[in-house]
Amino acid sequence: MKTTYIRLSLVTVLLLGMYSCKKGEANVNDYEASVSADSAAAVSDDISSAATMNVKDKQFIKTAEVNMDVKDVYDATVSIEKTVQELGGFVINSNLRSNIVAEDSYNTSDNEATLIRKYQTENSMQVRVPVSKLGGLLTLINDKKLFLNARIINAEDVTSSIRYAEMEEKRISKTEENISALKTNKDKVKMSNENRAEKNQQQLANLEVTDHLKYSTVDIFIKEPKLRIAEIAVTNTSHIDNKYQFNFIYDVKDAFISGFYLIQRIFVGLITVWPLLIVAGIIFYFFRKRKSIKRIDG
Template identity: 75%
Template sequence: MKTTYIKLSLSAVLLLGIYSCKKGEASVHSTESADYAVADSAAVAISDSVSSAATMTVKDKQFIKTADVNMEVKDVYEATISIEKSVQDLGGFVTHSNLHSNIISEDTYNTSNDNAMLIKKYQTENTMQVRVPTEKLGELLVIINDKKLFLNSRIINAEDVTSNIRYAEMEGKRIKKTGENIEQLKTNKDKVKLDNDNMAEGNLQQLANMDTTDNIKYSTIDIYIKEPKLRIAEIAVTNTGNIDNKYKFNFIYDAKNAFVEGFYLIQKIVVGLITIWPLLLILGVIVYFLRKRKLTKPEHAKIQE
């Protein structure tokens, strides 16, 4: 009897253990399923916000990926700093950034005899070009998209350059073979020219290969951002109109200058008269003879009478 009781107890313990294990496995499976569901939903959300061209990969294919984003943001300066930092964190770099404000109007209002307020209405915009590792292109586009108030346009290009790469490889082999053939020629000026031309062609081909490799490794994104409305800047300045009126006229100073300038004018007139003394002498002689002639005419008339 005692043995039977022990067996029944052991059986009950085993059944309870098996049930608890099954329950634990079920809870683990349900937790894992929930985690997978969250991960899948996050992946779907990211893939929905980025074009497939940005994240596309095809076996045995090479792509040069570029993007062009035109959007409106709340604060251009803040968005620029944030995008530049994100590009740096993703292992990329900024190649161009032109942030400037377009002045719409500029007016000055006097607030006192000494002070005034300069009111500027302006709109800020920035034209940027950044480059990031191609595998990070989609992630950067998601970050940029989070800064937008309104998206005007977004263009993503994925250019298949697989055939270009293969053609470049064949061209490299041809240039190498041409160089080997030139080496077998007799040394003369024609050989030197052929060798020089072949080396120049080889250098250009290597440069093209390096550019292609760099463009495949790093994607180029052109970004244009602007603020949707005008901003107003209030700048305290000096009341220049009142300052001009204050120093526009000084009677004592101007009278003294006028007296001195009049004295200089008299000197200039005297010097000018001295300069034209021959003309004055001739004029005096003419006047003398004319007066003498007028005086002799009455005397001659009296004698005739």
């Protein structure tokens, strides 16, 4: 039961911040509504109305995803990043990379070669812009496309949740008053600490929700439809390998030295087993001597 209460309270605060901002910043919202209307008028017809939608007494969290082909990923990336900054937004991340499809090396002389690399460049970006500028950003991004693979625009209506959060706030405030009226003991201290921790979580949640109401998150994926080819000057490694693969004079000298060292190792090895050599010599001596005695007796 207590866990359910805490979860409901967290949900309350997540959305209550949006309502509080709405009440405390009525003039700001009126101004943003006016800007949104002007922005909507400037946006071309091929941009969804969800990006510029403004309904009285409604609150929306707006997000978008764009997947498209462009002529030059690097140029498009620089342009989009610059546009985002000009609109008062910021770039969360930009992951530009070149995926190598194939590469091969061709010798052009004894010492030089050319590396032919085929690759495709792409970039995954995530940016945030003021909600009132979302339509404008999508329009400017649309101008960079060669082909639009996909575009998703979400406008989540959170009005009912905000109003529910207001009722939850009143309930939490009443609970706080009831806790204050209790006689001081260990249980009261524990309940007060839990209530304070819940309030802190609510404040953090309020900041996050308010931020999502003011700024839209846009995920952008761009790539080039065709492969690019890079010609890179490199060293002819085959010629270098052949050049140093065999050296007659050095190899003869090295073989002579290696043979000398081999003789040394054999000699040292014989010295190491000298007891065995002595035993073998004694056995051989007695064997020969016995053989000679048999010949005399015979």
